[in-house]
Structures are given as C-alpha cells and as structure tokens.
Amino acid sequence: MRLVVAGTPDVAVASLDALLASRHEVVAVLTRPDAAAGRGRRSTASPVAQRAREAGLPVLQPARPRGEDFLAALRALEPDACPVVAYGALVPREALAVPRFGWLNLHFSLLPAWRGAAPVQRAVMNGDDVTGACVFELEEGLDTGPVYARLTEPVGPADTAGDLLGRLAASGADLLVSVLDALEDGTAVKTAQPAEGVSLAPKITVEEARVDWTATAREVDRRVRGCTPDPGAWTTFRGERFKLAPVTPVEEDLPAGRIVVGRKRVLVGTGAGSVELGRVQPAGKKLMGATDWARGTRPEPGEEFS
Structure with a gap:
C-alpha cells in the first residue's frame, strides 16, 4: 500500500522506521512545522521530519492540515492509508476521506481509557497496573474510532512515563505494521469502542506537574x-x-x-x-x-x- 505517515515527536520515529522496513511504500511524511527549541530557541525540524529527510522522503508541514494546498498535495500522493502516531493536530473530514483505508492511529492506551494527548503520563499518575496500545480508525471525535488491534503492557513500580512510552513505541510500531498488512490482505476486523470505561488524558500542564506535598x-x-x-x-x-x-x-x-x-x-x-x-x-x-x-x-x- 501507498502510505503517507503522520507524526511529529521522537516516539513516532520507531513507527516510521518500521513502516519503511515493511512491504508497504511510504510516499511522504506529514508532520508539524519547524518550531523553536533548546536554549537558543532556534527553529528546529521535528524528529519525524529529520528522519524522513534522511530517508529521502517528501515532508508536508502545513500549519493546519485543512488548507486547499495541503489537501491537493495529499490527493496527488494517492495514499491507500495514512498511519498516524502523535501527529499533534486535528485531521479534518476532508483529509480523512482521501485514503481508501482511512487514517490509522497508533494510540498509547487501552481505549476507551485515556483518550487524549497524554495517555501514558495519565496512566502512570493514576497508578494503573496495566496499559497498552491500540490501532484505531481515526474519525472526527477525540480518539473515538473503532479499534483494529491492541496490545497490553504492564506498568512497573518504578516506570516513568518515558520508560513506558519507549516500550510502547517499539511494540506499537509492530502492531501498526500488522494492521496495515491485514488491511491489504482483506483480513482486518475493526470493533467499536465500548461506551463504558471512558477516561480523558489532556496534556499535562506545568502547574499540574508541581508536587503537592500533602498528597500521600x-x-x-x-x-x-x-x-x-x-x-x-x-x-x-x-x-x-x-x-x-x-x-x-x-x-x-x-x-x-x-x-x-x-x-x-x-x-x-x-x-x-x-x-x-x-x-x-x-x-x-x-x-x-x-x-x-x-x-x-x-x-x-x-x-x-x-
């Protein structure tokens, strides 16, 4: 299948590498625009953009993935599917309709638990014993689409969010490739998320990261x-x-x-x-x-x- 891969931070690089090594053809990458980073606040390309350029791939960096220029570029690439890993922007209906197999989002929780931007952080802060990853069909709702596949991962007593996310990024990359293989083979099955067990995982703010010493x-x-x-x-x-x-x-x-x-x-x-x-x-x-x-x-x- 022809793929346009959407992702931005380090955690998405493992999936990009796995897709590049798969039987599928990555024809372009969609990522967030360059942003100021480091002490010098120099404009810096995202980790996914850097890896894509190393691989010689075209890189799309619209401010928002809804302008006519972006939609025209996406249609011209004729993707069969668009795998997504921590892209960082909402994908509009017009873009969702372009690939015939849709947009397949690798999300680092056991949906419908921890829908949102910080699922791994919230799982650790909540004291969850087990979390995991899902590949689901992206739709306009927040992480609400039907799930193709999932895996579980224990949360160790000393795990940081970074430790856990690193393991999920690696295992989730393989899960994403397996779903794309099944889609191409006609064996993929998607299941609607249950209405029970929904929890939200908004981004952790700096103020929320302040320790409350009156807690246990x-x-x-x-x-x-x-x-x-x-x-x-x-x-x-x-x-x-x-x-x-x-x-x-x-x-x-x-x-x-x-x-x-x-x-x-x-x-x-x-x-x-x-x-x-x-x-x-x-x-x-x-x-x-x-x-x-x-x-x-x-x-x-x-x-x-x-």
Missing part, C-alpha cells in the same frame, strides 16, 4: 514518574523552582514538605509517609544527586519544600 508518598511518587521526562515534576525551595527526578516512597512519617538530611539520603515528608529524593535540579544548576545538593546547600532544620 505513593501519590507523590506517581506524579513525579508520570511527569518524567516531560514536563518535569517540580516544587519550590527558598522561593525558586526546584526540579525532581523520580523518588522512592518510604514509611517514615514527617510533616508534609519537611526536608530531613541524613548521611546517605534526603527525605521529604508527605501527607502519609515520606519520599527519598533521587536526583534533583536546583534553579540554575545541573541535575545532581540529592545528597550532593544537600551537602552544598545545607537545608536548615525544619526547612520545607512548598
């Missing part, structure tokens, strides 16, 4: 892991933002936010139990071990995060 130690742990690596969990110390890498829940009871420095560890109290800090990043500094930070900063007795 396990809730703090899940929030930090769910926000790692993006947007990054944080708190404040002496009035400045203080970033947190994953922490470890412990049983010791301390006042919420209270910092206690030991010889080999740094504990912070929560609403129930405490957490042991791993690596931390004070304002203007690089990531470092919590004990290294404490030796240099010397938190005062009774000092707290807020």
